[in-house]
Amino acid sequence: MNIALIAHDGKKNDMVALASAFKPLLERSTLLATGTTGGRLQAECGLTVERLLSGPMGGDLQIGARLAMGAVDVVIFLRDPMTPQPHEPDINALVRACDVHDIPCATNVASARLLLTQLSALTL
Numbered sequence: 001m002n003i004a005l006i007a008h009d010g011k012k013n014d015m016v017a018l019a020s021a022f023k024p025l026l027e028r029s030t031l032l033a034t035g036t037t038g039g040r041l042q043a044e045c046g047l048t049v050e051r052l053l054s055g056p057m058g059g060d061l062q063i064g065a066r067l068a069m070g071a072v073d074v075v076i077f078l079r080d081p082m083t084p085q086p087h088e089p090d091i092n093a094l095v096r097a098c099d100v101h102d103i104p105c106a107t108n109v110a111s112a113r114l115l116l117t118q119l120s121a122l123t124l
């Protein structure tokens with residue numbers, strides 16, 4: 001299972017908490033992440049993560065490209081709806097790519113928990 005993990009700055013603590021809670025699942029998955037998110041997951045959760053570029057530098061687009069090529073099964077993208085992002089078009093492109101390719105994409109903690117809970121049961 002290839003899981004992409006992305007969080008805006010205001011949601012990075014939530015992502016670390018989420019990843020810690022679902023560490024057994026994430027440890028048996030292949031993880032990729034945007035740069036800063038991936039760094040936090042490595043340093044604070046001890047997870048092995050392929051880090052791509054930071055979001056504002058094109059990381060969302062890199063994940064979208066991988067997804068379009070069939071290399072991403074699930075996206076957890078904790079967006080911050082209260083803070084304008086300089087790379088809003090890239091963010092929209094990634095979420096659109098999920099819809100185009102019918103890839104599950106959780107954009108808040110509650111939906112991420114549901115998705116990861118289901119995946120944990122499926123991949124035991």
Ligand SMILES: O=C(CO)COP(=O)(O)O
Nearest residue numbers: 034035036037054055056
């Ligand atoms: O900006 C992001 C997603 O749009 C996340 O990028 P970072 O993980 O590099 O902060």
